[in-house]
Amino acid sequence: MKQLEPDPWDLGDDKIRAGRASSWLVTRILDFGAFVELEPGIEGLIHVSEMSWAKKVRTPSDVVKPGDTVEAVILGVSPAERRISLGLKQALGDPWADSGQKFAVGSVVEGPVTSLTKFGAFVQVSEGIEGMIHISDMSAEKRLNHPQDMLKLGQTIKAQVLELDVEKRRLKAGD
Numbered sequence: 359m360k361q362l363e364p365d366p367w368d369l370g371d372d373k374i375r376a377g378r379a380s381s382w383l384v385t386r387i388l389d390f391g392a393f394v395e396l397e398p399g400i401e402g403l404i405h406v407s408e409m410s411w412a413k414k415v416r417t418p419s420d421v422v423k424p425g426d427t428v429e430a431v432i433l434g435v436s437p438a439e440r441r442i443s444l445g446l447k448q449a450l451g452d453p454w455a456d457s458g459q460k461f462a463v464g465s466v467v468e469g470p471v472t473s474l475t476k477f478g479a480f481v482q483v484s485e486g487i488e489g490m491i492h493i494s495d496m497s498a499e500k501r502l503n504h505p506q507d508m509l510k511l512g513q514t515i516k517a518q519v520l521e522l523d524v525e526k527r528r529l530k531a532g533d
Contacts, residue, residue, distance in 0.1 A: 379431045379449055384422045392418045402442030409446045411453050411486035453486030454524055461519050468516045471509050479505045491517055495532025
C-alpha cells in the first residue's frame with residue numbers, strides 16, 4: 359500500500375534542510391546514536407559524537423530515551439542515500455564560542471577535578487569546558503609523583519589560566 363502514498367523523500371519543501379533547528383521525537387536508540395522523526399516516514403540520526411560538548415557519551419541512552427522530544431539541528435541531508443544527520447549539541451550552542459572573554463590568560467578559574475592522569479588533572483571550568491593542569495604546574499614548593507598526591511576527584515579548586523587555544527579547544531591552567 360505504501361506505493362499508493364507519496365514518497366516522503368520527495369523533499370519539495372524547505373522543512374528539511376541543513377541548519378534548521380527544531381524539536382523532534384526520539385523514535386529509537388542504537389549503540390551509535392538516536393533516531394528522531396522529522397516528518398512521517400522520514401527519520402534522521404543524531405550520532406553519539408553529536409550529543410554533548412561536555413562529556414564523552416558512551417551510549418545514547420545516557421542522554422535521550424525513546425519518546426523524548428529533543429531540540430536538534432540538521433547537519434546534513436543526503437536524499438540520494440536517504441540519510442539525514444542531526445546534532446543535539448549544536449542546538450545548545452558552542453561553549454568555546456565566548457571562552458576568550460570568559461577565560462583570559464591570567465584570570466582565575468574554579469571548578470571540580472573531573473579526572474586525574476599520570477601527567478596532570480582535568481578541571482571543569484564551565485559547562486562543556488575542561489582545563490588541564492600539568493603536574494609540573496601544580497606546586498611550586500614540592501615535586502609531585504602523581505597528581506593524586508595533591509588533588510582528589512571531585513575536589514573544587516582554583517587555578518590560574520596559563521594558556522587558552524580556542525581553535526584546539528584547550529585551556530591550560532596552573533597554580
